[in-house]
Structures are given as C-alpha cells and as structure tokens.
Amino acid sequence: MACARRPSKTPFDAVRKSGTFLAVFVTSLCCCLVAVFFLVQRQAQVEFSRLENIILAQRDDLKGDISGLLFKTRALAALVVHSDGHVADFDDVARYLAHTRSTDVLALAPAGVISHVYPLKGHEALLGMNLLDFPYGEASAASHDHNGISVFGPLQLPDGTTALVGILPVFLKDDAHQGQFWGTAFIALSFPQLLDVANLGLIEKQGLSYDILSFDRHKDAWRPIAASARPFDEDAPHLNMPLQIFDANWQLRISYNQPWHGFFENWFYIFSATLLSLLLASLAQKNRDLAEAHCRLEEMVYNDTLTGAFNRRGLFHTMAARAAEGQDKKFILYYLDLDRFKDINDTYGHNAGDRVLQHFAAVIQSVAPQGSVFARMGGDEFILVLFSTDTDVQMTAGLDRAAATLARGLPHEGLPESILFSVGRAGYPENGQTLDELLSRADKAMYLDKERRRRHTRQVARQGCAAGCR
Structure with a gap:
C-alpha cells in the first residue's frame, strides 16, 4: 500500500495531537477488562x-500397568503353543503370573470353553463358561480377527466379581503350517481395584x-x-x-x-489492565510508523525505483504468490528489450538513458491490459505477463501502438532518436512449466526478433547505399 510521509515527531506528541492516544487508551482498557473477565472464567x-x-x-x-497385566495372556498362550495344545503346568505358570493383587483370575479355554482356572477357589463358576457366547463372544470374535488381545468390560463374571476381561486367541500350526484356532487365553482383573495402580x-x-x-x-x-x-x-x-x-x-x-478470587493471577490481570492500556496507546503511533516503514521497505524490495515497475524479485514474488493461491491457469509472458540502448547512453548520457527507460515503461504499461504484471529485470530488459489468453491479440495491437509512440522519441527533452524494442513471447504451460523456463524461452524468442530487426536494418541500409551510388 502507499504510505504517506509524516513529520518527524515522537509517538506521544503525534497521538495526543490527533486524539488517538485517548481513543486507544479507552478502547484498549475496555478490551482488557473484557479479556480479564474471560481469563477469570478460563x-x-x-x-x-x-x-x-x-x-x-x-x-x-x-x-501401561493395565496393558502389562493383560499381556499375561500371552504367557498363557505361549504355554499352550509350547506344549502343542496340551495344557501342562498351568497352575505353576498361573501362580507365577498372578502374584499381583490386581490379577484376579487366569484361565485357558480350549475351543472357547474355560477348562483351567487359577485360582480355582471362589471362581468355580467360571469352569465351563463359553467365551464364544454373548457377551464375551464379540470380544473373542474380534480378537480372533486381528490375533490380538481384546478387552471387554468391566463386567460382572458368573462368580459374582466385577472385572476387566482380556481375551487372546491361541493358534497352533497344522501340518501345512497354517494357523488353526485352538482356543483362548483369559484374564480377569478385579475392578475398580485395578485403578489403584494409577494412584x-x-x-x-x-x-x-x-x-x-x-x-x-x-x-x-x-x-x-x-x-x-x-x-x-x-x-x-x-x-x-x-x-x-x-x-x-x-x-x-x-x-x-x-x-x-482464589487466584492471584486474576488480581494481577485487573491491576495490569490499566497499565497495559497505557502501553498500547503509546505504542499505537509507533506501530503506525513501523507499518509505514514496512510499506516503504517493501516497495524498495519489490519495486524498481527508476520506473516504478516490479523488479526481478517482485516479479518472482508475485508469480509465486499466484501459484500458491492455485492461480495456475494459462498465461503469456512477453520479454521486452530496448534496441541500441547503449548508443543512447553513450551519446546522450545516463540521465537521458534513465528518462528513456521511464518513458518506455510508462508507454508499455499504458497499453497493457488491466491485471497484467510488468517488471524490469535489469538494464533495458522488461517482462510483461498477461493472465488472460483472450488479451493476446489485443496486446499485439497494443505493442504496435507503443512502438509507434516510442518511435517518435523524446524530442522535447533533447532525444530525437526513435526508441526501438524487440519482443519475445512464451506461453504457459505449452512453452514451459516454470517461470525460469518461460523466461529462457521468451528471451531466445526476443533475440531472434532483435536479430531479424538488425538484418532488416542492414538490408535497408545496403539498398539505400546502392540507390545513392547509382
């Protein structure tokens, strides 16, 4: 955006004169008090x-503790696999695994029917329980599908206890090395005593x-x-x-x-609201100055100071921003280069050369369609990008009008010579997928156009010389 220049004043003087200080103070104080209210609520x-x-x-x-306890079913499953389906030493292994108070019951269920329980005393009702029936059947079927531990509950077991149940399917390999369902390993963790591990x-x-x-x-x-x-x-x-x-x-x-009111921070928020409002008010003018400075800096970074057009960095930044926004439709890139610009500089001086560049940029932008991007790449090289292929024909006519205007030179400024330029064209995406590729393609086309003009000039010169000699 354009940034207006301001007189050199301190932020406090500028704000007080304009009344901004009071406005910012009152506004920020109200906002701070509202913020304090929400801070208290949160x-x-x-x-x-x-x-x-x-x-x-x-x-x-x-x-971790619950998962570790449930993993004990894997030890029972390993016992079955190791004994090839014949349950051996179940009580000894189960006694070792059930040494924690959270482990209530360990059991094995060949074909889904519990036949081994530890400790058996007090849990006799579990014998013969079919884990393939409701409600355990759903957990068993799920564990059978993913070959992992399935957790069910907490629920009430037939022995009257409430427990978190873990069920793990056990598979034995047959002669064809295919896993065959043997049954399940079962663990019941007393609940809610189980939660004591988390304190x-x-x-x-x-x-x-x-x-x-x-x-x-x-x-x-x-x-x-x-x-x-x-x-x-x-x-x-x-x-x-x-x-x-x-x-x-x-x-x-x-x-x-x-x-x-039980939090010291809330009182601190209220106390600091006024101080913060004063600080925001004093910073308002400084922020405005910084914004203006940022605007001027951005113009220096992305704009050519001589012609006002984008510079090379500004061109790449603009095109990258359009690509990031998904604006990747077809567009046309023109590469423009002044002819015999060095001769103008050598003959009339660099100030005259700068004036030619400014005049050239102004004329080209006057015939460019709305929404196009115009940039100076450096020296006497310029880029014009059209984002609508419908304007390509119009732009060709516009370049012809620009050439006619520039051919008159700047006689009122002591530059009677014609200002000539060459043009190269490249289209996206048919001539390139990246901006660098398009620039290279258009640059080559521009030099072909420049060489054509030189040959035409030499031919005209030879014909004029031949006519003069006769």
Whole structure:
C-alpha cells in the first residue's frame, strides 16, 4: 500500500495531537477488562495446563500397568503353543503370573470353553463358561480377527466379581503350517481395584474431580466406570484425555472448580489492565510508523525505483504468490528489450538513458491490459505477463501502438532518436512449466526478433547505399 510521509515527531506528541492516544487508551482498557473477565472464567483451564504433565503421566501409568497385566495372556498362550495344545503346568505358570493383587483370575479355554482356572477357589463358576457366547463372544470374535488381545468390560463374571476381561486367541500350526484356532487365553482383573495402580487419589488432592468413561460397543454410548468422590461437573471447565487400551476406548475426564478470587493471577490481570492500556496507546503511533516503514521497505524490495515497475524479485514474488493461491491457469509472458540502448547512453548520457527507460515503461504499461504484471529485470530488459489468453491479440495491437509512440522519441527533452524494442513471447504451460523456463524461452524468442530487426536494418541500409551510388 502507499504510505504517506509524516513529520518527524515522537509517538506521544503525534497521538495526543490527533486524539488517538485517548481513543486507544479507552478502547484498549475496555478490551482488557473484557479479556480479564474471560481469563477469570478460563482460569480452570490454565490450571489444567499446569497439572497436565502430572495427569498425563498418571494416565500413561494406568495404561501401561493395565496393558502389562493383560499381556499375561500371552504367557498363557505361549504355554499352550509350547506344549502343542496340551495344557501342562498351568497352575505353576498361573501362580507365577498372578502374584499381583490386581490379577484376579487366569484361565485357558480350549475351543472357547474355560477348562483351567487359577485360582480355582471362589471362581468355580467360571469352569465351563463359553467365551464364544454373548457377551464375551464379540470380544473373542474380534480378537480372533486381528490375533490380538481384546478387552471387554468391566463386567460382572458368573462368580459374582466385577472385572476387566482380556481375551487372546491361541493358534497352533497344522501340518501345512497354517494357523488353526485352538482356543483362548483369559484374564480377569478385579475392578475398580485395578485403578489403584494409577494412584488417582492424587488427582483429588490437587482439587480436581474426575471420572473414567468406557465406550459400550453394544449400546454405542459412553458409560462411567469410575469417578472421584467429588462428582465430575460437565458444566465446569474440564479436560478430556483419550485412553486406548488395546481395542477398548476409555476417556479420563478432569474438571477443576475454584472461585475466581482464589487466584492471584486474576488480581494481577485487573491491576495490569490499566497499565497495559497505557502501553498500547503509546505504542499505537509507533506501530503506525513501523507499518509505514514496512510499506516503504517493501516497495524498495519489490519495486524498481527508476520506473516504478516490479523488479526481478517482485516479479518472482508475485508469480509465486499466484501459484500458491492455485492461480495456475494459462498465461503469456512477453520479454521486452530496448534496441541500441547503449548508443543512447553513450551519446546522450545516463540521465537521458534513465528518462528513456521511464518513458518506455510508462508507454508499455499504458497499453497493457488491466491485471497484467510488468517488471524490469535489469538494464533495458522488461517482462510483461498477461493472465488472460483472450488479451493476446489485443496486446499485439497494443505493442504496435507503443512502438509507434516510442518511435517518435523524446524530442522535447533533447532525444530525437526513435526508441526501438524487440519482443519475445512464451506461453504457459505449452512453452514451459516454470517461470525460469518461460523466461529462457521468451528471451531466445526476443533475440531472434532483435536479430531479424538488425538484418532488416542492414538490408535497408545496403539498398539505400546502392540507390545513392547509382
């Protein structure tokens, strides 16, 4: 954008004279007070950020501990595979695996029917339970499909206990080395005692409320499976953290409730609102000056100071910006070069040469269609880009008009010689896929045009000499 020059004043003087200081101060103070209001409302979420690492660590501990316990089914499966389907030393292996208090039951179910249970005492009702029946059948079928542990529950077992169930299919290779379903390894983890491994009580000590939700595959809905003593408040600021344990989807939700005046930060926000408003008001003029300076700097970076057209960097920047916006339709690139420009500089001086360049740029831009891009590549070389092929014919006629205008020179400025130029043309995408390729193609075409003009000039000169000699 164009930047108006301003007198050299301090930001405070300029703002006070224009009344901007007061306007910015009042506006920013109102905004700050509104921001303080929302900061107070969102203070709980700020506390979440402070406690997030602790909570995430507890969630990861919970996931790791539960997953580690469920992995014990793999040891049972290995026992079956090692004994080629004949369950041996089950009690000894299960006794070793079930040394933690969270492990309630370990079992093996050949063909899906539980036949081995540890510890058997108190869990006799599990014997003969068919894991292919509802509700365990769904988990068994799912685990059979992906050959992994499937998690179900927490649910109530036939022995009256509530547990989180893990089921792992066991496969034995037949003579053709194909996996044949043998049955399943089964583990039941007592619930909610299982959650003690994560020490969720620490969350409550931080003044938080929590609950854990499990996705019920049958009802296609979330259901709570554990909660803190203080009820979870969905209307209060809260944080949801997904907890994936094999194929079981859980959510750990945490809410924080505390009066706004219990936070020192809130009082600090209110105290600093006025000071911040004063600072913003004093910076308003400085920001305006910086914006104007940035505008002038951008003009220096992307524009040719002599002709006002884009420079090489400005051309590439503009074309790259159009490409980034998806404007990659056909366009035409003209490469324009002044003829005998060095002779003008040598004869009339560099100031005259600069004036020729300015005049040439002004004439070409006057005949260029709206929306085209005009740039000076350096020296006496220019680029014109048309983004509509419909204007190609019009541009050819426009270049003819420009050539006629330039041929008159600048006699009123002491430059009576004709200003001539050569043109090379390249189209996207038929003549190149990149801007460099198009520039190279148009440059070669321009030099062919220049050479044609030279041959024509020499021919005319020879004919004139021959006529004079006669």
